[in-house]
Amino acid sequence: MSGDTDRAARLHAYRRDGYTRFESLFDTATVRALRTEMDRLEATHEGQFAQPRSWWFGNVLERSPALMWPIVACDELVSFAEAVFGPFVQLDNLTLAAFPPAEGDTPGNAVSGWHRDRWSHMPNGQYEQPLAVNAICYLQDLDDANGPLRIVPDSHVEPVTVEPGDGQQPLAGEQLIYPRAGDVVFTHNGLLHSGTPNRSGSKRYFMSIYYNHSWLKHTDTFDGPNCRQLIDWARARNDHRALRLLGQDDHLQARGNSGFLRPDEERWKEWRAADTDALGASAAANEN
Numbered sequence: 180m181s182g183d184t185d186r187a188a189r190l191h192a193y194r195r196d197g198y199t200r201f202e203s204l205f206d207t208a209t210v211r212a213l214r215t216e217m218d219r220l221e222a223t224h225e226g227q228f229a230q231p232r233s234w235w236f237g238n239v240l241e242r243s244p245a246l247m248w249p250i251v252a253c254d255e256l257v258s259f260a261e262a263v264f265g266p267f268v269q270l271d272n273l274t275l276a277a278f279p280p281a282e283g284d285t286p287g288n289a290v291s292g293w294h295r296d297r298w299s300h301m302p303n304g305q306y307e308q309p310l311a312v313n314a315i316c317y318l319q320d321l322d323d324a325n326g327p328l329r330i331v332p333d334s335h336v337e338p339v340t341v342e343p344g345d346g347q348q349p350l351a352g353e354q355l356i357y358p359r360a361g362d363v364v365f366t367h368n369g370l371l372h373s374g375t376p377n378r379s380g381s382k383r384y385f386m387s388i389y390y391n392h393s394w395l396k397h398t399d400t401f402d403g404p405n406c407r408q409l410i411d412w413a414r415a416r417n418d419h420r421a422l423r424l425l426g427q428d429d430h431l432q433a434r435g436n437s438g439f440l441r442p443d444e445e446r447w448k449e450w451r452a453a454d455t456d457a458l459g460a461s462a463a464a465n466e467n
């Protein structure tokens with residue numbers, strides 16, 4: 180199968196199921212480095228979490244740019260996000276989290292907490308392009324002890340509701356997913372999902388690379404010195420994809436007010452080609 184056929188089949192499955200899984204996207208060394216980084220952040224903030232149920236660190240690109248930029252800019256992820264909602268892919272937030280073993284009183288069938296993700300809405304029975312997508316990566320193999328990812332297939336299309344008080348109960352039709360360390364589960368932000376409380380003796384680590392549409396605001400800040408340096412580097416290369424990831428969409432007005440007279444995918448293809456040409460022209464100019 181060619182790369183294009185592969186991508187089309189994946190996109191078809193993603194639209195139908197509300198998620199797709201990329202196997203072994205990040206190698207063992209990268210996963211190990213991410214766990215070390217999570218432990219470092221936790222140690223640096225020791226004492227700031229009174230008896231934590233979980234640790235969450237946002238703005239991780241600014242905190243550790245050398246480790247994190249190749250992850251945020253991962254071509255496979257960004258290209259797939261572009262296939263889902265066009266060449267408008269911005270980093271909304273990059274988050275590292277770890278869940279210590281759950282306390283003894285957690286019921287055996289508990290769910291961590293059902294939710295749809297940021298910038299979503301209650302679906303209306305039709306597939307709609309998401310405004311954001313979540314690339315979730317676990318930093319160990321998931322199993323029944325450390326807790327699978329739970330999803331409700333189709334809930335990005337169907338208006339499945341969860342009554343107040345039921346957020347930690349198993350849902351009819353839920354599926355349990357057991358990604359391996361370094362796999363990425365790439366979700367539609369309308370997909371109902373939850374983690375499962377960690378009953379292993381070790382921490383349960385995860386990372387979320389959350390991309391949203393570049394016409395929206397972003398949750399992480401890109402005005403720290405490390406992100407500003409990345410923006411300067413991207414601007415010097417005329418790299419519009421990298422700039423958009425960092426909250427700088429130079430084509431915001433032209434492409435956001437394009438008239439919308441032809442199929443989106445046709446325009447997206449043209450805009451992607453224009454971005455590639457701009458990068459190539461800048462590289463050629465630098466060589467001369």
Ligand SMILES: O=C(O)CCC(=O)C(=O)O
Pocket residue numbers: 291296313315327328329372373374375385387
């Ligand atoms: O803990 C998990 O497995 C799920 C994390 C999650 O719900 C999320 O990233 O939105």
